[in-house]
Amino acid sequence: MITPTRAFPAASPGAPGHWQSAPPPGGRRPAGTIARGLVALTKPRIIELLLVTTVPAMLLAQRGVPPLRLVLVTLIGGTLAAGSANTINCYIDRDIDAVMKRTARRPLVVGGQGTIKPWEALAWGAVLGAGATLLLGLMANWLAASLADTAILFYIFVYTLLLKRRSPANIVIGGAAGCFPVLVGWAAVTGTVALPAVVLFAVIFLWTPPHFWALAMKFRKDYAAANVPMLPVVASPATVARKILWYSYAMVAATLALIPFAGWIYGVLAAALGVWFLVEAHGLDARVRAADTAPELDGAPSPAPMRLFHLSIAYLTLLFAAVAVTALLPWGRW
């Protein structure tokens, strides 16, 4: 008899990701296990970053602190909406998640935890989406709810179903879904979508490709194994690094376009952060070219794309912190 072998034995025996820890087919699953699986499907760490952009947008829209109740409603509604989109994405992509080491332990993946059934994930995603719509619509306004729904549907249909497996531009266009939280936050406060919100949208839109391509450079083999045509899979590292550089410059330019609305203090902070980001983007470009010229040499410098990935998270957090702080300051604006 052949003993089944784990496809991706990243987890140690007994750890949550160990396939043998999954309940037997038809077995009763502890409520805690199901709850943890459902939460994991929402990709909480991604939601965290989305919410980081929502509150500063609300502060800038209010030019001060909005009512606490509205902030809480928007954050909870945004969490539910993003959780819905991420959960349904896990349902659709569960076949390629099983192939990629990075995602092989997601709750829907056979060989991973396998704790959640596909139909349960789908129902969970629908409940979260409907909950987000109702909460935002009834307790903020229907524009905010509609924008949240647009983000969910865009992420599911445009990114996950239409682009992800077909186009190297998947993350460029599909990344727009992650830009909606700033519009939701702005709309929740003002009931409209104004130019500063669109600029913030553009900042995140241009930030997404460098952020995600740096990650995809690191996990290029994973994406190639899953036949997902991320740019680093279909283009050379030099091409990817060059495009990261272009998007980085465009992103920094977009951050500076907010200066007329956010003030000169924000401008100084955004410029300093922009220089920081560009230095690292140039560093990645230089490391890629160095690796290209001496690929066979032992000790040739690694491109280390994850440096830019981690820096990009810190960058976005600090940039939106600058937006928040300057929105609260009584001075520093024109």
Added chain:
Amino acid sequence: MNGVIAQSPSGAWSSGAAIFTTVFPMLLFIVVAGALYILYTKPEVAPGHRSVTRPISYTSVPGQPTTDVSATPVADRSETSAAEDGTGAAESVNAEPKGDE
């Protein structure tokens, strides 16, 4: 339009709107989830998708068990997984048992 709404008798319009307000988001997501359920219950029949019940490194060749897979380094195994993609190992007699989906 305002006139039409204003002339509506009693509170029937408000009730209808309230019901619709509550029902619409649910209907929206029920329709989306229903469509996705129908289309992707079996991903392998959807264009561009593959089977989810197949453990990638279960066998190296369809129908033939991998000998001593555990002796292979982890990294090598994952690369083997990629190479095996599309080999149809799901149909192998050694395929991992299906869950209770």
